[in-house]
Amino acid sequence: MAEALGGSADLVAGLGWTARDAWWSLTGDPRVWAELHHADAVVFAVGSMDTLPSPLPTYLRTGLRYLRPDPLRRVVRKTYLGAQPWLARLTRGRPAVLPAKLTVHYLDTAVGALRVLRPTLPIIGMLPSVHRAASYGRVHTARAGATAAMTAWSRKAGVPMLELASVVGEHVLSGRGNPDGMHWGWEGHTDVGHAMADLIKPLLPSAP
Numbered sequence: 001m002a003e004a005l006g007g008s009a010d011l012v013a014g015l016g017w018t019a020r021d022a023w024w025s026l027t028g029d030p031r032v033w034a035e036l037h038h039a040d041a042v043v044f045a046v047g048s049m050d051t052l053p054s055p056l057p058t059y060l061r062t063g064l065r066y067l068r069p070d071p072l073r074r075v076v077r078k079t080y081l082g083a084q085p086w087l088a089r090l091t092r093g094r095p096a097v098l099p100a101k102l103t104v105h106y107l108d109t110a111v112g113a114l115r116v117l118r119p120t121l122p123i124i125g126m127l128p129s130v131h132r133a134a135s136y137g138r139v140h141t142a143r144a145g146a147t148a149a150m151t152a153w154s155r156k157a158g159v160p161m162l163e164l165a166s167v168v169g170e171h172v173l174s175g176r177g178n179p180d181g182m183h184w185g186w187e188g189h190t191d192v193g194h195a196m197a198d199l200i201k202p203l204l205p206s207a208p
Contacts, residue, residue, distance in 0.1 A: 001043075004197035005204070010035050018050045018098045019106040026110050033117075041122040041200050042114060044107060047150060048129040048164070050098035051142040055087035056080065058097060085137035093141035100142070100149040107150070111157055122203035124196070125154060129164040130172055133181040160199055167195045 002009035012025055012032055022044055026032055036042070054061060064080065067073035111123055127150055128143050147165075154161045168188040171177050177185045184192065 001193040001196045001200070004194055005201060007040065010039075013045075016049050016097075017046055019044070019046045019103045019110075020098060022046045023106040023110045026113065036114070036117060036121075039118075039121065040204055041124065043196065043200075044110065044123070044125045044159075047103055047107075047126055047146065050096060050100075050103045051128045051140065051146045052097050052131070053084075053088035053091065053093040053136050053139050053142070054095055054097040055084060055091060057095075081135070085134060088137035088139040093136075093139040096142035096146070100146040103146060104149050104153045107159075108153060108157060111159060122200065123159050124200055124203070125150070125159050125161045127151065127161050127163050127165070129184075130169050131182040132173055132175075135180065136182075138181075160203070162192070162196055162199055164192065167191050 012029065012035075014021060014025075017025075061080070064073065064077050067076055107125065114121060114123060127147050130143070131140055132138055150161065153159075168177070168184055168191060171184065171188040171191065172181070175181075177183060177188050
């Protein structure tokens with residue numbers, strides 16, 4: 001994306017981030033606020049993780065890493081990962097990692113904070129991607145509701161959203177992406193980068 005726009009990008013990310021994690025980073029990482037003074041645009045590339053099935057509550061699922069001793073942690077984690085596809089199908093993908101109303105809440109709060117700091121800063125988001133991951137039982141029932149909620153919010157908030165499904169849907173569902181059935185391959189990343197550049201370019205000042 002940055003290459004297509006003739007600029008550079010600073011990536012702030014972590015494993016499995018949701019909209020809530022993005023908000024926490026925005027408020028808890030002083031480097032983010034320092035960079036915002038120089039940014040030409042901000043992309044909230046979150047929302048897809050929010051829609052994945054989460055049979056265990058988030059605080060329990062993420063807390064598995066803290067179990068001790070190590071052999072116990074490995075056994076519990078292996079057991080959960082083995083049960084996750086079955087549980088996702090049993091519960092029909094509910095609950096999701098983050099409910100759609102909370103995804104919208106954290107995005108809206110983050111955008112509001114940014115607009116206090118930089119009122120004219122272009123802010124762009126993404127609608128949830130698709131997956132065919134066996135690790136989640138190939139279940140993705142929460143995506144439709146989240147997409148609708150995020151789309152409605154984006155219109156109200158004036159935040160353009162990239163529809164990932166139209167860009168990488170075929171790439172992922174045809175098996176050309178990562179073998180895990182969820183993450184994109186290089187081709188998918190390139191396509192998303194160019195699509196995002198096309199979305200951002202009209203929002204940037206014409207001067208370098």
